[in-house]
Amino acid sequence: xxxxxxxxxxxxxxxxxxxxxxxxxxxxxxxxxxxxxxxxxxxxxxxxxxxxxxxxxxxxxxxxxxxxxxxxxxxxxxxxxxxxxxxxxxxxxxxxxxxxxxxxxxxxxxxxxxxxxxxxxxxxxxxxxxxxxxxxxxxxxxxxxxxxxxxxxxxxxxxxxxxxxxxxxxxxxxxxxxxxxxxxxxxxxxxxxxxxxxxxxxxxxxxxxxxxxxxxxxxxxxxxxxxxxxxxxxxxxxxxxxxxxxxxxxxxxxxxxxxxxxxxxxxxxxxxxxxxxxxxxxxxxxxxxxxxxxxxxxxxxxxxxxxxxxxxxxxxxxxxxxxxxxxxxxxxxxxxxxxxxxxxxxxxxxxxxxxxxxxxxxxxxxxxxxxxxxxxxxxxxxxxxxxxxxxxxxxxxxxxxxxxxxxxxxxxxxxxxxxxxxxxxxxxxxxxxxxxxxxxxxxxxxx
Numbered sequence: 001x002x003x004x005x006x007x008x009x010x011x012x013x014x015x016x017x018x019x020x021x022x023x024x025x026x027x028x029x030x031x032x033x034x035x036x037x038x039x040x041x042x043x044x045x046x047x048x049x050x051x052x053x054x055x056x057x058x059x060x061x062x063x064x065x066x067x068x069x070x071x072x073x074x075x076x077x078x079x080x081x082x083x084x085x086x087x088x089x090x091x092x093x094x095x096x097x098x099x100x101x102x103x104x105x106x107x108x109x110x111x112x113x114x115x116x117x118x119x120x121x122x123x124x125x126x127x128x129x130x131x132x133x134x135x136x137x138x139x140x141x142x143x144x145x146x147x148x149x150x151x152x153x154x155x156x157x158x159x160x161x162x163x164x165x166x167x168x169x170x171x172x173x174x175x176x177x178x179x180x181x182x183x184x185x186x187x188x189x190x191x192x193x194x195x196x197x198x199x200x201x202x203x204x205x206x207x208x209x210x211x212x213x214x215x216x217x218x219x220x221x222x223x224x225x226x227x228x229x230x231x232x233x234x235x236x237x238x239x240x241x242x243x244x245x246x247x248x249x250x251x252x253x254x255x256x257x258x259x260x261x262x263x264x265x266x267x268x269x270x271x272x273x274x275x276x277x278x279x280x281x282x283x284x285x286x287x288x289x290x291x292x293x294x295x296x297x298x299x300x301x302x303x304x305x306x307x308x309x310x311x312x313x314x315x316x317x318x319x320x321x322x323x324x325x326x327x328x329x330x331x332x333x334x335x336x337x338x339x340x341x342x343x344x345x346x347x348x349x350x351x352x353x354x355x356x357x358x359x360x361x362x363x364x365x366x367x368x369x370x371x372x373x374x375x376x377x378x379x380x381x382x383x384x385x386x387x388x389x390x391x392x393x394x395x396x397x398x399x400x401x402x403x404x405x406x407x408x409x410x411x412x413x414x415x416x417x418x419x420x421x422x423x424x425x426x427x428x429x430x431x432x433x434x435x436x437x438x439x440x441x442x443x444x445x446x447x
Contacts, residue, residue, distance in 0.1 A: 001113060005046045005071040010060035012399075014204045019399050027399060030406040031065035037409065040121040041071040044084070044128045048268075050328060051127045051153055054401075057202040061402050070121075074131060080109040084130050091129050091167075092241075092324035093158030103166045106130075110137040110170070123147045123409055129154065135173035147412045151178040151197070155324040155346055156186040164188075175412055180325055181347055197408070200401035201331050201392065207304040208332055211312055219302070219309040223294055225264060230375045233314035235266045235307050235332070238279040238297070241323035243343070245286050248293060250318065250367040255292070257372055264294045266310045268303040312336050316374045316381065318367070322346040331396045334358070334388030339381040341370045357388035 012024050041059060043051050055071050062069035076084050083106050086096045110133025117138060124146050126132060135148045150171065156164075156179075164186055171177060177194040179185055185194055201208055211219075217227055225231065232254070234247045244265050251263040265283065280297055287293040298306050307329075311317060317333035319342045326347040333340050340358035342348040352358035359370040374381040394400075 001075055001116060002072045002118070003075065005055070005073055007056070007059050007063070007071060010057075010204075011064045012061060015061075015397075015399050018203045018393070018397060023399050027065060027403055027406070030403055030410070031062075031067065034406065034409055034413070035066040037067050037123065037413070038121045039067050039069045039123045039125070039409070040118075041069070041125050041127060042131055042134075043071070043073055043126075044076060044130060046071075046073050053202075053205075054200075055127070057205065057398050058402060058405070061398070062405070065402075065406070074113055076109060076130060080105060080112070083109075087130050087163060087167075088128075088154075090160040090163035091154055091156055093160065094241075094323075095160065096163070098160070098162050098166075106133060106166065107137075110134055114138045119146065121146050123149065123412065125149045125151050127151050127153065129167065132167055132174075133170045136170045138173075147176075147409075148174045149176045149178060149408070149412075150174050152184075153180060153199075153325060155181070155184040157184060158324070159186050168192075176408070178408070181350065184325065184347070195408070197401065197404040198396065199326050199328060199331075200396050200398045201328055201335060202398045203335060204398075205304065206302075207308050208335060209308065210336075211305070211309055215305075216309040216313050219306055220264075220313055223264075223296055224291070225262060225294055225310075225313070227313055230258060230261045230315040231310075231313055232261060232263045232316050232318055232371065233266065233310045233333075234264075234318040234320065235311060235329040236319070236322075236327065238265065238267045238283045238295075239323070240279075240282075241321065242319075242327075243321035244283050246320040246343075246364070247318050248283075248286055250320070250364050250371070251293065253364060253368045254371050254375075257368075258375060261371075261375065262292045262294065264296060264310050264314075266296045266307050268298060268307060307332075308336075311338060314338050315378075316341060316371050318371075319343065319348055320345075320367075322348055326351060330358075331392050334385070335392045335396075337382070337385035337389045339374050339384040340388065341367055341374070343367075352388070353391070357384055357391050359384075 012027060016024055041055050046052055059069050059071050083102045086098055086102060090096045090098060114134045114137035132150050168190060171192045177192055178197050179194060180199050182196050220227060232251055236242045238244050247265060255261050284295055287295060296306055311333045317338045317340045319327045319330050321343050322345050324346055330340055330342060330351045334357060340352060341361055342352055342358060344362045349360055352360060354360040361367040361370050
């Protein structure tokens with residue numbers, strides 16, 4: 001039921017170019033008291049999700065810092081597979097048909113998963129909500145002696161009550177819950193301690209490294225994209241929750257004023273399931289036969305490079321919606337110095353400083369106004385892009401995330417009974433960046 005995920009060898013030296021020697025030295029100082037600490041990360045899948053991408057980057061750095069860090073996946077197949085998607089979607093706020101039978105299945109899965117658990121770890125970090133029943137179901141006190149943390153990567157503000165009532169009792173077995181934002185906690189935690197570790201991107205992966213212009217032209221040119229014309233890009237799943245249909249509608253309304261504009265929707269589809277194929281077909285039907293709408297879906301090794309190339313080439317990067325939490329492509333685009341226009345869903349409004357690092361649009365006309373402004377004023381777009389790059393460099397790179405994890409582990413080891421009373425940012429969180437005055441004629445705050 002447990003399977004070790006093979007981890008490649010990567011080191012802090014790869015990040016020196018982006019953060020400098022001082023940050024690397026600070027990380028080694030933070031990690032010094034944790035040398036040899038046994039840390040296990042648990043998730044449901046080794047590839048194709050935000051969590052798996054994060055762990056492929058984080059675990060090697062923790063090992064380089066001297067921790068005995070592992071990552072295992074738990075297989076929820078057969079009779080236990082039916083509730084997995086239901087729990088995830090319900091915690092994101094979507095309505096699902098959750099029955100008492102599903103609740104019993106989940107409890108049986110938790111007990112079955114807890115039974116073979118290896119108890120030799122000092123710290124256990126759970127990353128998927130389907131797994132939070134494990135510590136409460138552990139059969140022996142030795143296994144419970146580990147410090148257990150649930151790192152919740154979702155926005156739980158709209159979690160369905162019938163699901164949350166099933167999950168909540170299990171949280172009392174945790175030392176701590178971690179959220180991505182101070183506002184992402186559910187309405188009721190019943191005294192379960194929690195704190196905030198904001199998300200990050202890894203600037204050293206194929207998805208975020210700087211690409212030569214020739215590589216960008218080759219990757220996008222084979223899909224018919226003309227880099228000498230304005231290009232709108234939205235990267236992410238073609239799921240309706242991310243609203244690719246809205247991106248197409250915004251493109252069409254913008255094209256009425258700028259006939260030379262193009263749109264690329266880029267999805268690194270994690271699987272070839274019938275549902276994934278169906279999503280592609282629905283979006284393709286909505287796009288119709290427009291030769292300037294490019295739907296790029298790839299499962300090949302160069303899929304991440306394709307996303308990277310599209311974001312670097314973009315005149316404007318869009319993010320119409322997000323089902324729950326943050327959209328990492330927004331920070332990826334800012335890291336690449338591209339101006340972004342985001343909707344008002346989930347955590348999107350807090351990913352930019354409106355008018356300073358991007359634009360916030362609440363409806364289609366706001367998106368169109370912002371896009372036209374950025375297409376017609378490339379210098380303004382470059383200025384927003386540079387400010388966004390600096391914001392990401394200070395707050396949302398992998399090294400900052402690792403520093404927060406180290407602080408968390410040190411606090412747990414020093415004070416096993418730590419019970420923070422409220423959600424709060426970690427010590428490394430930067431203060432808010434004040435937005436400069438919006439220029440005359442800028443759509444920044446008018447939407």
